[in-house]
Amino acid sequence: MNEYQFGDKIRHILNQGLSLDSRKAARLQAARELALARKRPEPVGVLASAGVWAGNMVGDFGGWTGLSLRLLVPIAMLLIGLGAIYTWQQNQRAAEVEEIDTQLLTGDLPIDAYLDRGFQNYLKTRAAEE
């Protein structure tokens, strides 16, 4: 029996009238009400669906308290991490500057030599000649 024949058969039975006893009718009624009660409300428009989405998210995270913890803790950790990286970089830079400045202050060449463009070019020319 294919789908069409099956549908035709049901239509035929229904046309004859459906006779149900009161017990079956009551069970059907209860099942329908249960199904309706479980059905989620239809989202209406963008705002409403956003509200439903947010509600689902909050529900998934275990309510607003859960949301605060699950959202704020990673944000706080991220901020602390970024702060640590920034501080480390600053320290690295400061150490590098201190090292270079020490070399500049103690080295054979006077500071003027490092500021003299002519001398910088002189060194380049000499290096190119050799």
Place this chain on the structure above:
Amino acid sequence: MRRALLVLALCVAAGAAGAQLPKSKGARPLWAELTVEQQHTLAPLKADWESLQPERRRKWIGIAKRYPKMKPQEQERVQRRMQVWAKLTPEQRRQARENYKRIAKVPPGERGKLGEQWAEYQALPPNERQNLAPPQAPAKKKK
């Protein structure tokens, strides 16, 4: 409540960022807070110390800590150059550091000759030295 928490978190973050901004007024350590040894080493900077920003103060304290391990000749150079160095503009210091980094790349054997080369360069006639450093094109036009 949750918004308040979020705002609080943002304020803390902003405060942390703001705390990193340079400020020389009320910066530490004060000259009086340095050890006697540090004050002795950094004496040429005493007059300018209060105008130095915190990171520069920390750098000088770092150099003062290295000072006892330096050779006498190096110590003498530090004393002589300290003030000159501190009086340079930030741009000049940046330029000098950059040039140092480039010069420091030459092999150690060559580096010994740098003093000699500086003397040779200074012995050049003024016009030759000028040729090596042609006046820079004006960087910015006045608006």
